[in-house]
Amino acid sequence: MPQLSKIWAHMKNAPLGGLAILFMLVMGALFSEFIAPHSPVDQDIIQALRPPFWFEGGTWDHFLGTDELGRDILSRIIFGARISLVVGFMAVAISGFIGTCLGLISGYFGGRMDSVIMRLVDIQLSMPYILIALALIGALGPSLRNIIIVIGITSWVDYARVVRGEVLSIKENEFVDLARIAGCSTYRILLKHIFPSVVNSLIVLGTLMLGRIIIFEAALSFLGLGVQPPTPSWGIMLADGRQYLTYAWWLATFPGFAIMLVVLGTNLVGDWLRDMLDPRQRAAVRGKR
Amino acid sequence: MQRYIIKRFFQSLIVILGISVIVFIITHLTGDPTDLLLPPEAGPEEKELLRNQLGLDRPIYVQYLGFLKNIAHGDFGQSFRHQTSAFSLIIGALPATIELTIAAMILSIVIALPVGIISAIRPRSNYDRLGMTFALLGQSIPVYWAGLMLILLFAVTLGWLPSTGRGGIKHLILPAITLGLFSTAAIARFTRSSMLDVLDTDYVRTARIKGLTEYIVVLKHAFKNASIPVLTMTSLQFGRMLSGAVITETIFSWPGVGRMAVQAIYNRDFPVVQTAVFVTSVIFVGINFLVDIIYTYLDPRIKYK
């Protein structure tokens, strides 16, 4: 626990924009029905391909315009946040769990276990993860559950690498030896002495990964192997909009902008958390005497 | 040093073996290929016959060993759709992908290194703020959206550059920018932080105490050290690019391995998919091995590990 004064010192540097974006994302996903002006699936051919309100032919009613079927873009973006967030959080949880366990084992026990896990990491890193995910989803079928699982098992590597690195340096600390001398079991050492020191890095990494997974999920949908229509998803909206790029630019522009904004938010918050929670960064800020 | 390279070489072989296992598993997960190969009205006997022909009734490890033997000979089977060897299809598409990735990589490095280095020597300056803001944006923009927006601006609105297909240098510009965007941002940020770490070390201070010019301090003493982690990062980015090429090639209709693989997935043409995965992975392993050799030149400590 950092002291209050330290927390305050970092709160002053908080990326308000990033936090606001993430807040909007969560709110949008939780209360889509109340916030969105229209239903995301209602079609209205008469209103089709309306531009945003500030262009000629745009209306206030369809703030960001409508798509080729007359569905309201803004509403679809708000509902699309749901998919992104659900996939993002679940996949971060799954990959974080797998990666953390492997990283802890690899770093703490070393030796043969370490070699095996590190080779697994090499293998995973060498393979084109988008193709693997596409192939797996192509094989298993594009359900939400499968998408989460596939993204989860293709994104564990970063956690394993970071956790392993942290464990290797934490292990060098004398308090770990002293815990063994006191008679603590390996399980207790890993859980009480090593894991808590890794949590900060996990929070930072998880935040940054959330953004990357949201991009990843939309990429799958964009390529047609993610969530299936008519579920409103940012990736699907982009894919649809691509065909209308030449005369209805707003179809592809706004959902992509939404993705960018959210990822920007996670990156900003992630960087801030790193400055606050990562001791090495803190030392750099403090300067040496 | 030789021992280190030999060790890395064997590790690379193990990794390739691992990749083959995973490719094999994925192929099996994709279900019974007889459904795809036979017309829907085929009866169970015909299926059984084909399964026997394809060796699908043999024990799994025998099948794997057969698979391994085949891929060692470059035989990944016939494309269901094109009725030619899947391997030759992929090899045919490979030059396009390599052209695109290398162009993107060069673009990334040429932009990212100077930006990262200058940001590091002038931390918190306006230059640093500007560079890092762009880097942050670059890391936040999804590749597919960046591609679409570039097409919208340069192809649709301004009409300066072609939006699809492969041809001269003009065709290469937009796809290369799209594919390189994320890596440029990532390498720039990483270069900055590595340089900041190194500039804070005692040996850089020693170089300053000796009264060396700032140019030598930064480019000789600091950068050579910082380049070691940056190289690691860059080689990882290469892997990302090979993967990201799938999307970029699809957007720009670039006739490379990625686009072919996506088409193959749509068509459930699995021999082509597995060849694409395997070949891209092996290329990346090869690049990593080259990078390992470069390390031995950059970091004398490696030779004795």
Next chain:
Amino acid sequence: MNGNEKVLDVRNLKTHFFTNLGVVKAVDGVSFYLRKGQALGIVGESGSGKSVTSLSILQLVPKPAGRIVEGEIWYGEEDLVKKSQKEMRQYRGKKLFMISQDPMTSLNPVFKIGNQIAEAIRRRQNLTGDDLTEKIIEMLKLVHIREPETRINSYPHQFSGGMKQRAMISMALACQPEILIADEPTTALDVTIQAQILKLMMEIRQHYNTSIILITHDLGVIAKFCDYVLVMYAGKIVERADVKTLFKGNRHPYTRGLINSLPHLGKKQQRLASIKGQPPDLLNLPKGCPFEPRCDYSVERCSCDYPPIEPVDKEHFISCWRWREI
């Protein structure tokens, strides 16, 4: 003493660090001078500001957090504080050189030792090719590195700690600085190696009449090596005197406590005299004398006002309200 010429005159130096948590006054109003050929010792505990003082002289205070906020550092007719980084290049490596604390990290790991020494040589002499190689070998010989012909092609990780520090000293020799600053040059080394390095530094001093600032926490090293000593505590000089006066006629309670708390070899005591309390928190220094909470002699006044530096005699200065009574 070798003449009276002042080669360095530091006046009211204040170097502060501006951190997220507040301002650390690492060096806060330090004045002293260094005479030609003198070996000046700066002694103090961690956080006393002794290293920052040396970095300030070289204008190498870690940026952006650290800054010299006040004071002058006169080298001859020039005030180093006013020099730009570019101008400082004319001083670093020619007039001033510093050997830093940790020989393990002060050599660049990816360049050969010979290359790194060559850089120092070329600050003074424009040598190339075989002449340069010969000169490097000569430098390595001067610091008693065995087989210098092969050692110039070694990388730092192939050197032991003592050899690395010798390589650093050979750079100092190549630069022939007027002032050599040695920041804890032997702290990371074993006792027997420390003895070798100190001997080498004494040889240099005698041979080239170099003025040396030796920074250390080890009073034994001070007694052995230095003529004149500054004692620092919490960014200020509490006492400065020639070495004999400091050990035998000290008047500051901190100096005295420090000397008394050392175990003496060959004279086994039952208990050590210790200084009570904890080292000061540099972010929350007390208003008055920073040593007051730990001082056995403190009176009310000590916690309100910082005592000014007063001369005890010509070369002995002290900052304590009660030095006359101690």
Next chain:
Amino acid sequence: MNGEAILEIKDLKKYFTIGKQGILSRKPRIVKALDGITFSLNKGKTFGLVGESGCGKSTAGRSILRLHKITDGEIIFQGQNIDAFTGMEKMQYCRDVQAVFQDPYASLNPRMRVGEIIEEPMLVHGISRSRGRRERVAELLEVVGLSADHISRFPHEFSGGQRQRIGIARALSLNPKLVILDEPVSALDVSIRAQILNLLMDLQQEFGLTYLFISHDLSVVEHISDVVSVMYLGKILEMATCEMIFNHPLHPYTQALLSAIPVPDPEFSRQAIILEGDVADLLGLEKGCLFRNRCFNATDACSEREPELVEVEPNHQVACLKIT
């Protein structure tokens, strides 16, 4: 060295292999961190182990603490070989033998409160109830000169000396018989060092503790130890009572080591014996005395035969051919 032995070390060896033996690595390098050391600790006394970096003194401590497997030899605690311990006996051994390490920052888990840190050994050993443990923690804090109010603070709120006190309190929480002190004051400032040394000596008196005091600092070792042994490259070169070692050193290495210490007295002048070379210069020292290439007394015989540790006078053992 009379008295009741609590711990006996017999011909202890610990070899580390650098570079794993695999299909590809040709020959692994073996580092003999401990190459046959024998000594015993007497109850209630302090045994000092001194030497320069890499001499194996910490390896000895870590072997006794069972932090790694030993290569050969015996460690006998209260008459029992610790290698033959069963699960229960191992736990009992943990209670009897505790340690304090060098780095006051790395020794305390930054994410645990002071109370939890001191309580943990008792918790693991199932000693007393939660309330009883808390009372004991408060009592221990007072014993080491801190206040019971510090119980719910985090380590980063303390200075180095205070942290070392917390570490000592943790070591005492199980009422150990033997405490391994591995450079316990080396990382501390001079003014704090004396406080901690005094505390350690007081605690020894109060609780009848036995100390194994490992340090590179001879003056500190002299201050606290009853018996001292000097190590060099995994071997003991000289072992004697504290007075003898410091007033009448026999081994050339001990003599050099003592003379190399700068004395904090400007009027004290003594010709220091400057040893040539480095511990790292091990070329061709396969047999014979390991110190001979730095020794000012070495003769040809020294490269032929390895000296044994021999008792040259009561309570004084030396391993040097020129003396024995």
